[in-house]
Amino acid sequence: MSESKVALVTGAMGGIGTAICHSLASDGYTVLATHRPGKESSAQDWLQEEVFSEGRVKTLALDVCDTTACGSTLKDVIEDYGHIDVLVNNAGITRDTTFKRMSFEQWEDVINTNLHSLFNVTQPLFHSMCEQGNGRIINITSINGLKGQFGQANYAAAKAGMIGFTKSLALESARFGVTVNAVAPGYTATPMVAALADDVLDSIKAQIPEKRLATPKEIAESISYLASDAAGFITGETLNINGGQYMH
Ligand code: CAA
Numbered sequence: 662m663s664e665s666k667v668a669l670v671t672g673a674m675g676g677i678g679t680a681i682c683h684s685l686a687s688d689g690y691t692v693l694a695t696h697r698p699g700k701e702s703s704a705q706d707w708l709q710e711e712v713f714s715e716g717r718v719k720t721l722a723l724d725v726c727d728t729t730a731c732g733s734t735l736k737d738v739i740e741d742y743g744h745i746d747v748l749v750n751n752a753g754i755t756r757d758t759t760f761k762r763m764s765f766e767q768w769e770d771v772i773n774t775n776l777h778s779l780f781n782v783t784q785p786l787f788h789s790m791c792e793q794g795n796g797r798i799i800n801i802t803s804i805n806g807l808k809g810q811f812g813q814a815n816y817a818a819a820k821a822g823m824i825g826f827t828k829s830l831a832l833e834s835a836r837f838g839v840t841v842n843a844v845a846p847g848y849t850a851t852p853m854v855a856a857l858a859d860d861v862l863d864s865i866k867a868q869i870p871e872k873r874l875a876t877p878k879e880i881a882e883s884i885s886y887l888a889s890d891a892a893g894f895i896t897g898e899t900l901n902i903n904g905g906q907y908m909h
Contacts, residue, residue, distance in 0.1 A: 676851025847903025
């Protein structure tokens, strides 16, 4: 049984995921940072490099695409820690290409990792949050789930799906004291965005009124806020953090 509050963050070792772990750890949470099975050694390197305070962050192998494995691993986690207070569904991948060229595999990989993972990871923890009578679920969607993006039919479909999931689960969970919200980052200085071609990135920056990318910390601090007691009356909401690139 953990004395402190416990947060589980999927896709924890990417740019935004790492910043979320820092933010929640400095808020006093014990953070379970999940990574793909088979990546144990890079997870240990990450843990050492990030120097989290007081050993608050622990790594956990979890294939978010595997319904059975998520069910059994998360049952063990609940038994070990006694409670999970915050879930951040952050795991996500891109397989950008025009729809004309998109293979079914590129479609399926993105839908599995970015959308099916919501079922796999959330349901086992949702039961426990409802029983304990409190909890925070925060889903990391994207500006591109709201506005669409050339070359991202798969990613935008999954990210838009996350918003429908957020609103529906918020309706079902309110009576149990569990809030469900989404954060929609715009283009953020992470390895995922750094992988874009220079000319593509330049044309994207030109569309951002603030003329810069978000920092991962600017995204992560909103997750800390939504997890806090101060945000208890916010549910079903999608918080846009995009430097004014898309307003709706
Ligand atoms: N709008 C309209 N037309 C566009 C366009 C756009 N945004 N981008 C490209 N095109 C046109 C090109 O002008 C070109 O037209 P012609 O054939 O007439 O010359 C045609 O589409 C093909 O373009 P490319 O030669 O660039 O095609 P490609 O196959 O080499 O690349 C792509 C396609 C991979 C989708 C590339 O355009 C790309 O990387 N786009 C950016 C996608 C993107 O923003 N991804 C975000 C990743 S980060 C992330 O996802 C995090 C987050 O949540 C924000």
